[in-house]
Amino acid sequence: MRILLLGSGGREHALAWKIAQSSMLDELFIAPGNAGTRNHGKNLSFSPTDFESVKKHVLELNIDMVVVGPEEPLVMGIYDFFMKDPLLKNIPLIGPSMAGAQLEGSKDFAKKFMHRHSIPTAKYATFSYETLEEGIKYLESMKGPYVLKADGLAAGKGVLIIQDVEEAKIELQSMLSHEKFGAASKKVVIEQFLTGIELSVFVLTDGSSFKLLPEAKDYKRIGEGDTGLNTGGMGAISPVPFADAAFMDKVHNRIIVPTIKGLKQEMIPYKGFIFFGLINVKGDPFVIEYNCRMGDPETEVVIPRLKSDILDLFEGVATNTLSERDIQFYDKSAATVMMVSGGYPEFYEKGKVIYGLKSVVESIVFHSGTASDGPSVLTAGGRVLCVTSYGRNLEAAIEKTYDSVAKISFEGAYFRKDLGFDVL
Numbered sequence: 001m002r003i004l005l006l007g008s009g010g011r012e013h014a015l016a017w018k019i020a021q022s023s024m025l026d027e028l029f030i031a032p033g034n035a036g037t038r039n040h041g042k043n044l045s046f047s048p049t050d051f052e053s054v055k056k057h058v059l060e061l062n063i064d065m066v067v068v069g070p071e072e073p074l075v076m077g078i079y080d081f082f083m084k085d086p087l088l089k090n091i092p093l094i095g096p097s098m099a100g101a102q103l104e105g106s107k108d109f110a111k112k113f114m115h116r117h118s119i120p121t122a123k124y125a126t127f128s129y130e131t132l133e134e135g136i137k138y139l140e141s142m143k144g145p146y147v148l149k150a151d152g153l154a155a156g157k158g159v160l161i162i163q164d165v166e167e168a169k170i171e172l173q174s175m176l177s178h179e180k181f182g183a184a185s186k187k188v189v190i191e192q193f194l195t196g197i198e199l200s201v202f203v204l205t206d207g208s209s210f211k212l213l214p215e216a217k218d219y220k221r222i223g224e225g226d227t228g229l230n231t232g233g234m235g236a237i238s239p240v241p242f243a244d245a246a247f248m249d250k251v252h253n254r255i256i257v258p259t260i261k262g263l264k265q266e267m268i269p270y271k272g273f274i275f276f277g278l279i280n281v282k283g284d285p286f287v288i289e290y291n292c293r294m295g296d297p298e299t300e301v302v303i304p305r306l307k308s309d310i311l312d313l314f315e316g317v318a319t320n321t322l323s324e325r326d327i328q329f330y331d332k333s334a335a336t337v338m339m340v341s342g343g344y345p346e347f348y349e350k351g352k353v354i355y356g357l358k359s360v361v362e363s364i365v366f367h368s369g370t371a372s373d374g375p376s377v378l379t380a381g382g383r384v385l386c387v388t389s390y391g392r393n394l395e396a397a398i399e400k401t402y403d404s405v406a407k408i409s410f411e412g413a414y415f416r417k418d419l420g421f422d423v424l
């Protein structure tokens with residue numbers, strides 16, 4: 001098979017690394033990719049949201065399947081673009097339709113969907129500028145902390161958790177008047193605050209059946225002990241110790257099955273990954289959010305734990321035969337630590353030379369934001385590298401990753417040293 005993978009982060013590097021191991025692969029292209037993905041295929045320099053460029057390359061390169069990494073092209077309707085085009089409609093694309101991607105693209109849509117299908121989630125109400133007064137009354141009727149969510153995509157920054165009701169009212173006004181988050185906060189979801197510990201659960205679905213992937217836990221805050229600003233994710237572990245069989249049974253019965261059935265019942269085409277951002281509230285799972293793609297950095301631990309051929313699974317998705325495909329995992333644990341640029345998630349510099357990559361032999365280095373300059377690899381983003389290791393248990397995987405991280409350096413490099421602190 002000739003595969004085109006869209007995206008440029010650590011998630012895409014991990015997917016490229018796995019696709020490259022498939023016996024079914026003839027050639028892999030990644031657009032735009034990064035300095036890491038070029039080790040597994042050919043990088044092409046166009047944007048995944050430039051659908052005309054995607055089309056041109058798919059046709060010129062005789063691509064057999066397109067795999068979409070990030071949410072943006074999905075929310076913008078790349079699946080529908082393929083389905084509507086006579087030349088593209090028979091080329092399978094791994095990723096949901098625009099309607100399915102609304103699970104991530106609109107928090108209001110996701111909440112209504114969960115309500116329709118009785119999927120456990122925090123109580124909520126949605127407001128617009130026209131109903132600002134009602135929103136303020138709603139806040140006054142609640143106990144804090146107050147959770148305000150911009151309805152649309154806001155690059156992971158659209159959620160505010162505020163202790164003080166007066167401050168929450170000011171933020172609500174600022175969001176609804178577009179001062180904050182622009183058009184993404186035309187509508188705002190106000191939610192009950194849930195207390196518990198979070199985890200990420202993933203499935204791959206062909207729209208009827210699904211395969212559960214290993215669960216993971218992401219460390220989102222910049223500072224140790226989960227303090228400071230939110231980031232795209234500073235590291236991840238898999239498996240998650242508290243996600244035992246009893247808990248995962250509840251996730252399966254109360255969340256995954258109703259979601260897949262709900263999509264089918266509502267005739268929403270969905271062939272791709274679903275990411276369930278969950279919270280464990282005293283043993284019961286609730287949905288915090290859906291994403292229409294894999295997580296990053298969760299992919300960097302989930303995909304290494306997948307033993308089966310990923311292209312066989314994708315082919316099952318494309319041909320509605322996923323239920324007939326076998327899926328197997330490694331028993332080993334995996335941990336990944338994100339090395340970021342100094343200053344991230346606020347201002348940071350790029351273009352720093354990365355040293356020591358070749359001296360890492362015990363771990364897998366997935367590139368997140370890197371670029372190549374001849375033989376050198378340079379930093380090109382806030383999140384730079386994700387260092388993944390296996391271990392017989394989480395402790396061993398984490399320890400091995402920190403040993404490898406110590407061998408890599410670039411000016412201003414920062415990483416969290418406390419992965420797993422809350423579950424081990």
Ligand code: AMP
Nearest residue numbers: 122147159191192193194195277288289
């Ligand atoms: P989201 O972008 O929806 O994942 O929200 C970002 C983060 O805000 C989540 O990872 C949670 O830590 C937190 N969060 C979102 N919704 C809630 C909620 N209802 N209760 C508690 N924390 C929440």
Ligand code: GLY
Nearest residue numbers: 218233295296297
């Ligand atoms: N790691 C969280 C995300 O990918 O959204």
